[in-house]
Amino acid sequence: MPYQDDNIFAKILRGEAPSYKVYENDDTFVMMDIMPESKGHLLVLPKEGAKNILDISDEAISACARTCKKIAPALMKATNADGLIVSQFNHAPAGQTVFHLHVHMIPVYEGQSRAAHGRTQGNPEELVALAKEIASYIE
Numbered sequence: 001m002p003y004q005d006d007n008i009f010a011k012i013l014r015g016e017a018p019s020y021k022v023y024e025n026d027d028t029f030v031m032m033d034i035m036p037e038s039k040g041h042l043l044v045l046p047k048e049g050a051k052n053i054l055d056i057s058d059e060a061i062s063a064c065a066r067t068c069k070k071i072a073p074a075l076m077k078a079t080n081a082d083g084l085i086v087s088q089f090n091h092a093p094a095g096q097t098v099f100h101l102h103v104h105m106i107p108v109y110e111g112q113s114r115a116a117h118g119r120t121q122g123n124p125e126e127l128v129a130l131a132k133e134i135a136s137y138i139e
Contacts (some may be wrong), residue, residue, distance in 0.1 A: 001099075003049045009100035013047055020127045022134050023071060027063035028081035029069055032127045037106050037114040040130060043067055044103040051099045052090040064103050071105065074137035078130065081107030 010085040011017040020032035033041040046064050050056035068086055089096040
């Protein structure tokens with residue numbers, strides 16, 4: 001199946017759907033996950049339309065990696081997390097639910113388990129506040 005530009009992430013990138021933006025550059029867009037596994041769960045999206053790692057250009061996946069590296073210190077500082085998971089899923093059997101490549105950045109806290117993804121909607125006011133706080137630490 002080819003890339004379909006009617007997915008929610010493509011709509012967000014075109015400004016047709018809302019998001020809790022944290023950061024944006026020419027190649028990537030970073031937003032709060034609205035169904036977070038933990039406080040501060042972010043999604044890094046390439047602006048290039050690609051379903052998964054099998055379809056994306058080397059340049060676009062490299063841009064995602066650079067953005068993850070840039071955002072990580074700000075995310076850790078804003079959330080006071082003890083660790084950080086950076087992951088990316090390819091195809092439905094692997095857990096991919098939106099078919100526009102994206103990278104999860106999930107803060108981890110000692111003594112706290114992560115919520116199951118997609119089960120609980122984040123509080124909108126908290127997502128807005130945390131997006132601003134994370135953004136304020138980006139260098």
